[in-house]
Amino acid sequence: MSAFDLKGYLEAKRVVVEESLKGHLATLTPSVETRVAQAMAYSLMAGGKRLRPILCMAACEAVGGDPETAMKAACALEMIHTYSLVHDDLPAMDDDDFRRGRPTCHKAFDEATAVLAGDALLTSAFHLLALDRGPRAEVTLDVIRLIADASGAFGMIEGQMRDIEAEGRALDLGSLRELHGLKTGALIRASVESGAVLGDAANGEREALTRYAEKIGLAFQVTDDILNVEGDPDLMGKGVGTDAEHDKATYPSLMGLEESKAYAKQLVEEAVNALAVLDERANPLKALALYVVQRQR
Template sequence: MDFKLTAAAYKSRVEAELETWFERPQVAERLARAMCYSLNAGGKRVRPMLVYASAELCLSEGLSSLPGSVDTAAAAIEAVHTYSLIHDDLPAMDDDDLRRGQATCHRKFDEATAILAGDALLNLAYEKLAAIDDAKLALALIRSLGNAAGALGMVGGQMLDLEAEGLDSRLTLQQLETIHRNKTGALIISAVQLGALCAGATELQQAALNRYAAKLGLAFQVQDDILDVVSDSATLGKDQGSDLENNKSTYVSLLGLESAQALAATLVDEAKAALEVFAPGARFLVELADYVVQRKY
């Protein structure tokens, strides 16, 4: 299995699914254009990759190939992730002009359209999950994604992050970890849960994937903090150095660059160790963990 080829196949598969979501005319054409603009802005599709790879790893007996519910789940989590980026970029939040090398949604359109595009993507994700034929599975998927994206997960973490910006003193390492376990990590854990649920995973398999994703989510954020220091805007596709400019607490500001890099490497090692129950079948997820700390954007 070649990592790049598999990653490209997963990416193509979720993008094909997302295209079907917009085959019929939308009620508001401008809204649909804004939704598609952000969905198609060149994302890495890491969360859908996690859905697909986890599902393939956990395929239960009697399933020879991935069920269609996996495509729905992969597209749904990408829609929720994209909604969060649209809203994060707004002037009331991070006030960013660039996302993935392109104008942010509110700069391309306007603030009101961007807000509504994010709202529409969030609701569309749950609408599609609710339409899955297996009602029990649909409910489990909605529960996982809803918990991860809401006040007890991503949105709650974003609120903690905003509150921290108003503090005169730096956060502790534990406080920073709490923010990012929710803001970034919760959705990454949900990604492996969605794939595992679609594939009929055992409790042992689900527990191992949850441990993997928890470590991966933190590693992802640590690397983001590192890239904000060592990379440039052209490579990142967004404004570089914004964390430093806004005096935000980051893993680099708290630990220093070398220690932050060491922490990212340790987290990746711990993530890979959680997959030993699957060995040697978890090669893609192992290589994905390495990719998280080797990526340049």
């Protein structure tokens, strides 16, 4: 694993994903010149780690599948993730002015346009998913169900609601884990599981990948909480200290900063161990697990 070139892998996958996203955007709106289409493109093509689509393709590869078969799902996942950020930045939610180093969607356009752009990204993601038909229609339906569950009231939306309700309240560690398992972890888990399904994973492989995804989803949120305390805003492209300003329930506020770092590392070790049943094709996923806690943005 030490010889694996994660930087090169991430860059190659990012380029492929962004080219695909550009192509799909042109077909999922009546015209790229409409205000909503411009706002969608502004947010979707603003850069970012593209972690969820890359996890989807890497999981597909890990079970011997062709990552190209996971491309529509990968792009749909990024569209859903971006919609969640657009809405999360709104004044009624986290009220953030910057995202990925530039003004948030509602600052660059206006609040109504940002709401509608987020709505359009979400619905367009499922339009894109539904384009995968033919002999693998049952696989497509399985992926749609996985992603719908993760992004709706059984996953991310419920997590966002609990996050809002938790502001100014003391949570125990179990409740915080559950909140973030929904808010952040659900879509990460769906990204990995979707790739596994599209790669025709055997039952044991899918179970291993699901365990892996649950661990890195939680590690990702713990690291996000840490970065909000001590991250570099120039590297992150957004402000730090906002969790404390909003009196949010976070791992550093509950466990302390050093204990949170140790917990994130423990979760990554457990994630890597979950992949023991897979061969060297899972090396990108192992390296991605380490990246989750070592990243600076």
